[in-house]
Amino acid sequence: MKRMWAVLVLLALTLxxxxxxxxxxxxxxxxxERTVQEAKTAQERGDEDTALAFSRKAVSDWRDAHxxxxxxxxxxxxxxxDQTLAVLPELCQDEQREEFLSECDRSLAQFWYLNESxxxxxxxxx
Amino acid sequence: MTISxxxxxxxxxxxxAAVRLMGKRQISELQTSELVVTLLISNLASVPMEDxxxxxxxxxxxxxxxxxxEITASGAMLKIPAFRRVICGRPVVVISxxxxxxxxxxxxxxxxxxxxxxxxxxxxxxxxxxxxxxxxTNGKLSVIKKPDKEQPTAGPLGVAQPQKGxxxxxxxxxxxxxxxxxxxxxxxxxxxxxxxxxGLILPEVFLMTADEKGDYFIVRKEGGA
Numbered sequence: 001m002k003r004m005w006a007v008l009v010l011l012a013l014t015l016x017x018x019x020x021x022x023x024x025x026x027x028x029x030x031x032x033e034r035t036v037q038e039a040k041t042a043q044e045r046g047d048e049d050t051a052l053a054f055s056r057k058a059v060s061d062w063r064d065a066h067x068x069x070x071x072x073x074x075x076x077x078x079x080x081x082d083q084t085l086a087v088l089p090e091l092c093q094d095e096q097r098e099e100f101l102s103e104c105d106r107s108l109a110q111f112w113y114l115n116e117s118x119x120x121x122x123x124x125x126x
Numbered sequence: 127m128t129i130s131x132x133x134x135x136x137x138x139x140x141x142x143a144a145v146r147l148m149g150k151r152q153i154s155e156l157q158t159s160e161l162v163v164t165l166l167i168s169n170l171a172s173v174p175m176e177d178x179x180x181x182x183x184x185x186x187x188x189x190x191x192x193x194x195x196e197i198t199a200s201g202a203m204l205k206i207p208a209f210r211r212v213i214c215g216r217p218v219v220v221i222s223x224x225x226x227x228x229x230x231x232x233x234x235x236x237x238x239x240x241x242x243x244x245x246x247x248x249x250x251x252x253x254x255x256x257x258x259x260x261x262x263t264n265g266k267l268s269v270i271k272k273p274d275k276e277q278p279t280a281g282p283l284g285v286a287q288p289q290k291g292x293x294x295x296x297x298x299x300x301x302x303x304x305x306x307x308x309x310x311x312x313x314x315x316x317x318x319x320x321x322x323x324x325g326l327i328l329p330e331v332f333l334m335t336a337d338e339k340g341d342y343f344i345v346r347k348e349g350g351a
Contacts, residue, residue, distance in 0.1 A: 003147065003149075003197055004197070004201060006147055006197075007193070007194050007197045007198060010190050010193060010194050011194050013190070014187055014190045014191060014194070017183065017187065018187065021183075070181060071181055071182075071183060072181050072183040072184070073181060074179065074180060074181070074184075075178075075179040075180070075181065076179050
């Protein structure tokens with residue numbers, strides 16, 4: 001009987017961690033996509049100060065999110081995003097517009113992929 | 127390297143706890159599902175142990191799920207015989223009334239060499255001596271010899287044997303086991319009386335066994351206490 005209680009506790013714990021993990025990933029990626037998208041839109045309309053502010057915000061937000069995400073996500077996948085986001089403020093300051101936009105697109109795709117990898121879909125299962 | 131060190135320690139604790147939670151079984155007595163789970167757990171634990179780029183949870187969650195599945199399955203096997211038959215199979219009689227069941231042996235892919243080897247491990251050196259041989263669900267062979275080939279025991283010979291009860295280790299390296307004392311229906315006072323009568327003190331005792339009848343055996347510690 002004690003064993004069955006242990007199983008129930010383990011089951012509750014694993015399900016909670018799995019569901020919270022997926023929800024947290026979704027919340028973080030949505031937030032990050034929004035910030036990067038704002039930086040990209042600002043750069044497209046020529047507002048470089050706003051683009052710089054948003055790209056710095058993206059870097060700092062991602063640093064905070066990284067601490068929790070690395071508990072359950074592949075570290076390599078997170079490091080790829082680290083590297084993409086790290087260059088955004090520099091590119092913005094150096095006025096390398098085209099490269100900044102393409103790095104924004106790349107990070108948006110990485111966030112989409114990160115969120116997608118945690119979803120319970122047939123593609124991910126097989 | 128420090129990360130690997132700490133991770134290995136953590137995973138060791140988790141794997142030991144997981145195996146403990148699944149219950150006591152000798153490796154050779156594992157059922158099919160238990161063997162699979164044991165192999166998978168050891169494999170799963172080794173991945174985050176050696177690859178620090180993988181989160182620890184990527185090993186812990188699958189281990190937890192395997193333990194949950196295994197305990198749930200063993201609980202279900204206890205309650206639902208049909209489920210147990212599906213997971214563990216049935217015992218197969220390979221020798222019945224002294225006759226080899228060749229069809230059953232073929233279905234088990236068991237050669238005559240395998241059968242003779244397992245019989246020898248049961249101290250049976252001739253197939254002729256066997257009345258029944260059964261391959262159990264854990265792969266072990268149970269053997270019933272023909273009545274005329276069985277060794278006589280005290281019962282049929284009419285030799286009265288004294289009932290000694292369970293003999294247990296009550297002192298190991300100077301430490302008294304209350305659990306062992308309760309098994310042989312004795313108490314600490316009895317132990318200290320015995321030691322006093324032998325002129326010994328507790329730290330001088332390396333081993334003491336006792337049984338329900340009050341018979342005991344003492345080994346002194348070498349080189350004094």
